[in-house]
Amino acid sequence: MYQQIADALREQIADGRLAPDAKLPTEAELRTMYDVSRETVRKALGLLVNEGLVVSARPQGHFVRRRQPMVFRPQAEFRKRPHSKEMDAFMTEFSAEGREPRQLIEVAIVEPPAEVAKRLHLQPGALVAVRKRVRYLDGEPFNINDSYFPLDLVRDSEIMRPEDITRGANEVLAELGHRQVRALTELYVRMPTPDESRRLDLGPGTPVGYHLLTGFTEEGKPVRVAITVLPGDRHVISHELFREEAP
Template sequence: RDTFAQQIEAQGKVPRQVSTTEVVPAGAEIAPHLALRPDQSVGVRRRVMYANDEPLQLGDSYYPLDIVDGSKIMDPADVVEGTDQVLEDLGHIPTRYEDEITWRMPTAEESAKLRLAPGVPAGRLARTSFDQHDRPIEVYVVILPGDRHVLLYDVSAE
């Protein structure tokens, strides 16, 4: 099971995702994370993720198209084994991540999709995944309603 489903099931809730996929230009925001030009195409997998039918988060994953074109990642069906496993099967083993976390007010579209009450801020986590050759292979941008999430990090002092 993918990580989201495992975490939601561990809370005794029923996970569900609604996914779409498309090919788009990387754009000014995503391109630097993937070491691409803004006009280069990327595959994007967009998800609305639910717990017991309550929208919990929005997650858009951007991938270099030369890696994911024709793979399960570009099929909107659930990827039961998880996208990290698919990337590994494609020869790109995720070995490290870089997180960028910001908080802001949500856009009107985000508020509607997440059914947010007025005044609820949203966290934005942009996680860049790197493979065994230190190539950036995914940028996962997740929008987290501020009234539904706690970010907890365990960091070694070594």
């Protein structure tokens, strides 16, 4: 029975009858509507909270979660402007007025995590420089972006300073003789670790996209791994595809 109540509410959320931020019927109202116990109503609401569709804000009640995702476009790495008018329109649709991004940057020299060492083909003992960023939008943490570079390549460069690099770290790498001409991206979909939940202030039922980008030079040398943690309730990840052959 609680499944049926959840199904009915989910359908109303999906088709917009219950809009973002709308208040759901109260527990008492749902009990009367469906002639069921408080227990059953609570199980139905709990299911929707776990699915990330509804937030519980006691004592006011339950509300439809507002999802206003930000477009994450891995292709911006190599071309700032999209090529198709469809992508332009799509990004315009998702860009909200008055949202001001802000970021905290931290730089460190560390032993690389195993997944980074493997992708950068590092010898045991080799160190990496990491630029760790948390990006905020309207004061809320939006995503985590950590970029790893073999220390040998970037020592004493601008990359080691905890400030924004206006022309981009990729441009600095190119000036150092390590221009990235292609990249391989991997996206894993999973629940957050407790540390990610804390840093990103995630609610229950919020999975993340774990995005790894490995950048290669013309000679096929991996020179950078960027790891982005994207909360599912705040992002849509988008690509343009073309029939034309890439070089």
